[in-house]
């Protein structure tokens with residue numbers, strides 16, 4: 001994040017799989033984050049170690065937290 005902080009004319013959405021990741025991203029200076037869910041239970045488990053249903057709950061938490069501090073979430077319009 002330090003290395004890309006001042007790059008202009010580019011967006012760097014940081015993948016944030018849960019609230020802990022979101023908080024770390026913001027602390028590191030992220031100006032945009034991204035949430036990423038899976039279409040199959042197997043991929044969801046392998047990728048972020050939880051069910052699709054649980055991932056949607058996590059992403060709801062991340063989106064809510066992002067909205068509170070006006071951090072854009074990729075693909076989401078507040």
Ligand SMILES: CC(C)(COP(=O)([O-])OP(=O)([O-])OC[C@H]1O[C@@H](n2cnc3c(N)ncnc32)[C@H](O)[C@@H]1OP(=O)([O-])[O-])[C@@H](O)C(=O)NCCC(=O)NCCSC(=O)C[C@@](C)(O)CC(=O)[O-]
Pocket residue numbers: 015017018020021022024034035036047048049
């Ligand atoms: C979601 C986790 C973190 C769960 O990881 P986990 O091991 O299931 O986590 P846990 O909840 O069991 O906790 C284990 C430890 O990890 C810690 N932990 C818990 N969360 C975090 C965090 N955010 N950052 C740092 N540490 C974390 C947590 O605090 C704990 O630490 P301990 O108490 O034992 O010391 C893990 O499965 C993970 O990192 N998954 C993400 C994998 C990933 O980055 N996948 C994306 C690949 S790219 C892709 O999919 C393509 C595409 C196209 O979608 C990309 C795009 O959208 O652009």
